[in-house]
Amino acid sequence: MAMPTPTTPGALSRELGNLLERGRDRQLRLAVTGLSRAGKTAFLTSLVNQLRHAGVEARLDLLPAARDGRLLGAQRLNQPDLGVPRFPYDPAMQALSDTPPRWPEPTRGISELRLALRYRPARGGWLRTSVSHLTLDLFDYPGEWLLDLPLLDQDYYQWCQSRPYARGEQRQAIFSEWLAAAEALDPAEEASEAVLAELAEAYAAGLKRARQLGFSHLQPGRFLLPGELEGAPVLQFFPLPYLDQPREALEALPDNSVYATLAARFRYYQKQVVQPFYRDHFRRFDRQIILVDVLGALNAGPERFEDLSRALGELMQSFSYGNRHLLNRLLAPRIDRLAVAATKADHVTPEQHDNLVALLNTMLKEPLKDLRFANVPVKAMSLAAIRATRTREVRQGRERLPALRGTDLEGEETLVYPGDVPASLPDAAFWQRQGFDFANFRPLPGTTGALPHIRMDAAIDWLIGDKLT
């Protein structure tokens, strides 16, 4: 198409508008993370969906650019990182519009999607027709990868001393068989490839079992999602349970000893698995949102609730990383804004949402303090990326109680009152009552256009709203 020669005043103003548009082009790399089952895939699907339907069907009243009709649309573009899998948005929407609707398949590893947002700036100035672009690169990746950050701060000896398999009674029970076998191993004996492989497999099986049972604080993270490293020696190490010799004696053992072999694999894991993620991806994200399944943990009981808190504490260290002198500054992130969101807010009645945010704030008190100290703006919130329930009021005697109506995973219509969310860390009395009853729901049927949600607009506003003014 030939470009029009700017001879008329109208053409001139169009030309100036184009120049202005190009001048205002912005780019933002936004990452979504969370431990498995926190709702990363649902969040990213809903995020893309809301932006694509902004201004038409999507309800985004808490996002000023959308409320004021300035957000004109979102178009998918080719992503710049050719080696990163594309986030499967279409299959996810397909699953949600199936009969019966299904939750999208969870992603494994990192994935990416690029959007171009078109919007009219709030203060358009003298050129009312000006349109700006924001190029939004969206990523999701497993929060489990961030649990490996503390491994960079330790050497193999310190990691063994930390006894990661011994936190809590239920976890100890899971690892008891592995522990008995690992105790029999002499750090000084010659390493047998087969014995180490077997023990490492038993250790990885323990981690997987712990995750199934609802534990969160699991290291090393890649043992849970090995990908192409399945069966490689770099994933075949484990902490030696009892080291009664001093560090110097252990470190003097020959290269083919059990201790030296495991320590070498630990170092390789640090350098070839953990560091590359930080170097190639993490430090290039501008903003991130961490999703947390607080309600699931409340359901799972005190040991696993505490385990989630501890895991989040470790995970969030990655974001105040820049201030830690021990670690390589090259790996430090440039995060300029962070959100932490309790997901699945549609699984409790609306009057509980404030408690949910208050509880999240209490759980993350220490890491949030560190982040504020590191001058990273951070906000805690609650949301439902894809709302699966409707609120109903139920009369009970003279009272009107709020309740939830939805379809459970077996396809039964149900009406539930899940219970109260504690506003601060639950005490023994809470756990004894076992007062919390969390149900899983199917997505609502007929979600072909904009997805129903709770406060996705608030999340979007915090994460990108300032770039749309």
Next chain:
Amino acid sequence: MAMPTPTTPGALSRELGNLLERGRDRQLRLAVTGLSRAGKTAFLTSLVNQLRHAGVEARLDLLPAARDGRLLGAQRLNQPDLGVPRFPYDPAMQALSDTPPRWPEPTRGISELRLALRYRPARGGWLRTSVSHLTLDLFDYPGEWLLDLPLLDQDYYQWCQSRPYARGEQRQAIFSEWLAAAEALDPAEEASEAVLAELAEAYAAGLKRARQLGFSHLQPGRFLLPGELEGAPVLQFFPLPYLDQPREALEALPDNSVYATLAARFRYYQKQVVQPFYRDHFRRFDRQIILVDVLGALNAGPERFEDLSRALGELMQSFSYGNRHLLNRLLAPRIDRLAVAATKADHVTPEQHDNLVALLNTMLKEPLKDLRFANVPVKAMSLAAIRATRTREVRQGRERLPALRGTDLEGEETLVYPGDVPASLPDAAFWQRQGFDFANFRPLPGTTGALPHIRMDAAIDWLIGDKLT
């Protein structure tokens, strides 16, 4: 353990022996490759098994070191490459000793296993007690990866012109639907992420379908085994069917055009997928064996037989790579010995084995010429890594015909006479007769010790025998 002070003549000679042993230490990196279903896993399992049983149960008469009782044993060691999956020898042996016995699971991608061989040199000289070591690093990797080498010699324009989907009628039929959709695409139009992803998926589905139907010459190889690149744009390209514009016009198209987008992905594939395998692995192998399922191709008919020949021709270019000036010499291999073996020789009667080798030699006439020109010693042979049949003579009238007895995959005992293997490229008359009837067999039961084989000892002798003298 304290070292004995060499005071007595016996101790002195032991010491000298130790010194000699260390001085003679050798290392060899041996790779096994072949297109899928050629028998890589069976071969590597048998290779490890024979070496571990050498001198005890294994029948290795064609390997002088074993025949003379000088090969003392093989021990597994920790492999040096921590990021490469370990070859699953134990699960493979487990499958073979199951009831009923099963073939081992095929490997995907590259895997590795390290053995230490202990042997007495043939010319021990004055020190009869001297023992030498050979450290043997064994690898297997998909031959499909080698089919990508020619892509390094081409740019995207040339690749499109080569029309890889149009070789032969049956292949054209497989790709007809994809072709109709791809023809509608204008190289100059703006690339749509979704449209390119869909067409690339259809192209990959065509490659997978072609492989299922017995085709071998399939590019790009990683489309068949994507691993962690599943869903990444680097695997989302395909040849544009009709390019009626000259190269210069196409190359001047903007970055976001269909042509430029696909060409960029093609280049990324060359640099980030094909080259790293050659750089990090291939050029570090000392010796290689290429396994070929000639009998399977004879069974599949003329188009697929010819396709296998062409695929092998391209694949074997990788081994005479050092002499090709167009390609980066840094990627050139240091191969000093090569074997090409027709596998599954136990699926034809013994008097056909000479024909099998003759046929293989004819199929590979041109690539073998290139290799000899490149001064790479190469030998063609036939073998059965794990023999699954027994030979029987059957009387028919006055004749005694050789036949095979085995158990088919459904568990039925069968007696078959598979037919004659042509000694040179089969002609039209051969294909019309459809005279070749290739059956699949289960492994023989009770294979817990040394695995039964045909000429594995000859293969081992060619590949490592000279290092055991």
